Amino acid sequence: MAGSKKLQDIKVAVDAVVFGYFDKKELQVLLIQRNIEPFKGGWALPGGLVLDDENLDDAVKRELCEEAGIKPDFLEQLYTFGNVGRDPRNRVVSVTYLGLVNPSYHELAADSDADDAQWFGINSLPELAFDHQTIIDTALKRLRTKIQYQPVGFNLLNGEFAFSELENLYKTIVGQEIDRRNFRKKIMSYGLLNETDNFKKEGSGRPGKMFTFNQEKYKELEEQGFYFELK
Amino acid sequence: MAGSKKLQDIKVAVDAVVFGYFDKKELQVLLIQRNIEPFKGGWALPGGLVLDDENLDDAVKRELCEEAGIKPDFLEQLYTFGNVGRDPRNRVVSVTYLGLVNPSYHELAADSDADDAQWFGINSLPELAFDHQTIIDTALKRLRTKIQYQPVGFNLLNGEFAFSELENLYKTIVGQEIDRRNFRKKIMSYGLLNETDNFKKEGSGRPGKMFTFNQEKYKELEEQGFYFELK
DNA sequence: GCAAAAGTGTTAAACCTACACCCATGG
DNA sequence: CCATGGGTGTAGGTTTAACACTTTTGC
Numbered sequence: 397m398a399g400s401k402k403l404q405d406i407k408v409a410v411d412a413v414v415f416g417y418f419d420k421k422e423l424q425v426l427l428i429q430r431n432i433e434p435f436k437g438g439w440a441l442p443g444g445l446v447l448d449d450e451n452l453d454d455a456v457k458r459e460l461c462e463e464a465g466i467k468p469d470f471l472e473q474l475y476t477f478g479n480v481g482r483d484p485r486n487r488v489v490s491v492t493y494l495g496l497v498n499p500s501y502h503e504l505a506a507d508s509d510a511d512d513a514q515w516f517g518i519n520s521l522p523e524l525a526f527d528h529q530t531i532i533d534t535a536l537k538r539l540r541t542k543i544q545y546q547p548v549g550f551n552l553l554n555g556e557f558a559f560s561e562l563e564n565l566y567k568t569i570v571g572q573e574i575d576r577r578n579f580r581k582k583i584m585s586y587g588l589l590n591e592t593d594n595f596k597k598e599g600s601g602r603p604g605k606m607f608t609f610n611q612e613k614y615k616e617l618e619e620q621g622f623y624f625e626l627k
Numbered sequence: 628m629a630g631s632k633k634l635q636d637i638k639v640a641v642d643a644v645v646f647g648y649f650d651k652k653e654l655q656v657l658l659i660q661r662n663i664e665p666f667k668g669g670w671a672l673p674g675g676l677v678l679d680d681e682n683l684d685d686a687v688k689r690e691l692c693e694e695a696g697i698k699p700d701f702l703e704q705l706y707t708f709g710n711v712g713r714d715p716r717n718r719v720v721s722v723t724y725l726g727l728v729n730p731s732y733h734e735l736a737a738d739s740d741a742d743d744a745q746w747f748g749i750n751s752l753p754e755l756a757f758d759h760q761t762i763i764d765t766a767l768k769r770l771r772t773k774i775q776y777q778p779v780g781f782n783l784l785n786g787e788f789a790f791s792e793l794e795n796l797y798k799t800i801v802g803q804e805i806d807r808r809n810f811r812k813k814i815m816s817y818g819l820l821n822e823t824d825n826f827k828k829e830g831s832g833r834p835g836k837m838f839t840f841n842q843e844k845y846k847e848l849e850e851q852g853f854y855f856e857l858k
Numbered sequence: 859g860c861a862a863a864a865g866t867g868t869t870a871a872a873c874c875t876a877c878a879c880c881c882a883t884g885g
Numbered sequence: 886c887c888a889t890g891g892g893t894g895t896a897g898g899t900t901t902a903a904c905a906c907t908t909t910t911g912c
Contacts, residue, residue, distance in 0.1 A: 827864095
């Protein structure tokens with residue numbers, strides 16, 4: 397760390413790309429309508445400046461809570477965007493996060509000042525402020541990769557889910573057909589799903605068994621060098 | 628981006644973990660001896676504050692050039708460390724990078740103000756300033772993972788290398804024995820190595836053919852959805 | 859001719875892929 | 886009884902893993 401230059405004038409922000417997966421259609425992204433300039437009235441990722449005495453992780457969590465009443469089930473650092481000129485006002489370096497929430501957040505809470513927060517389908521996003529479209533692209537790419545070697549998909553489902561929901565989720569995220577039988581065999585072979593006594597009731601057709609993901613067992617296996625992997 | 632709070636007082640720095648691989652032993656990390664407080668006289672990663680009108684990537688490149696006369700063959704963002712208290716003076720958020728250099732950097736340039744830059748074996752690091760040990764740990768972990776699904780190892784070798792050098796590199800980084808025959812078959816099967824007419828002269832035993840890595844072909848294949856992978 | 863590293867094939871096991879029919883439910 | 890989605894097995898091909906001897910060179 398050198399630095400003998402005048403006074404650095406750079407702001408540090410955090411922004412989050414939070415994905416949700418509701419009603420078996422496309423992935424959704426959480427956006428906030430801006431009520432200040434620049435891009436006033438436009439849509440942007442939730443986020444904001446980091447407080448002086450606040451860790452980065454805490455800052456994102458705070459912003460998500462304040463702006464949308466959301467506590468993601470999964471949240472990890474994505475990438476730091478800091479090019480000159482990405483914010484027209486002054487230099488802002490933004491540490492971005494990738495978040496995943498379960499379907500209980502479909503209806504955004506009426507508590508909090510969340511009235512300008514909204515879910516948008518990944519394929520029908522509005523024009524976005526700053527370089528936020530790039531950030532979303534980066535997040536999507538990461539999610540697509542990550543879901544193939546870490547069991548993060550479960551964070552987008554309810555605690556209890558039918559197998560077909562998992563199937564649809566993977567089809568949606570990876571964006572291609574999967575072989576139902578092979579997929580089930582593979583997932584089941586890891587022994588990470590616990591069968592419950594419940595059955596999926598909504599929808600037509602034969603009701604499917606509900607499963608839960610065994611997080612503890614996964615952690616255990618992981619420590620022994622096990623790698624979740626789909627191909 | 629909310630922010631109506633007083634004035635944010637956070638500095639933005641970049642730091643780099645640059646790895647080198649020389650004389651077939653352990654991986655080496657580039658460290659700089661600090662000549663200012665805090666940790667004056669101690670060892671730290673190369674890096675420093677970002678200039679107001681400078682992109683993050685440019686900032687790391689500049690610092691590496693200034694502090695050690697090095698231009699890495701491979702350089703990518705690693706992680707952003709920004710916890711309160713990681714710098715005893717004031718709040719510093721550090722965007723860290725992972726860099727790889729080829730063996731021509733073994734002797735650090737006499738140009739530049741590089742006299743306090745030095746290579747340290749990954750297993751014999753001195754006490755490090757700030758949270759730099761954590762950063763190195765993160766970088767090592769990333770390198771170990773990355774080398775298994777992206778051909779980054781070649782950036783640690785000379786343009787022309789013997790197969791055994793590649794072998795040793797993988798053994799060193801992954802930290803376990805590999806089957807020479809299977810490894811060679813696998814690598815060769817990708818058709819990404821060009822045979823040269825040269826032979827390795829140093830060392831005893833039968834001289835090995837020298838190869839070069841075909842970067843162009845790799846880029847091409849990559850665009851067609853090809854994934855380099857070792858297992 | 860000895861020590862040191864380079865070069866090379868085969869076989870069994872594991873894993874992946876492709877593929878189609880019957881089952882349980884609600885209407 | 887029909888429509889809808891749930892649940893299941895097998896065979897062929899590909900990939901991985903394990904394993905040891907011959908070749909070339911310098912000394």
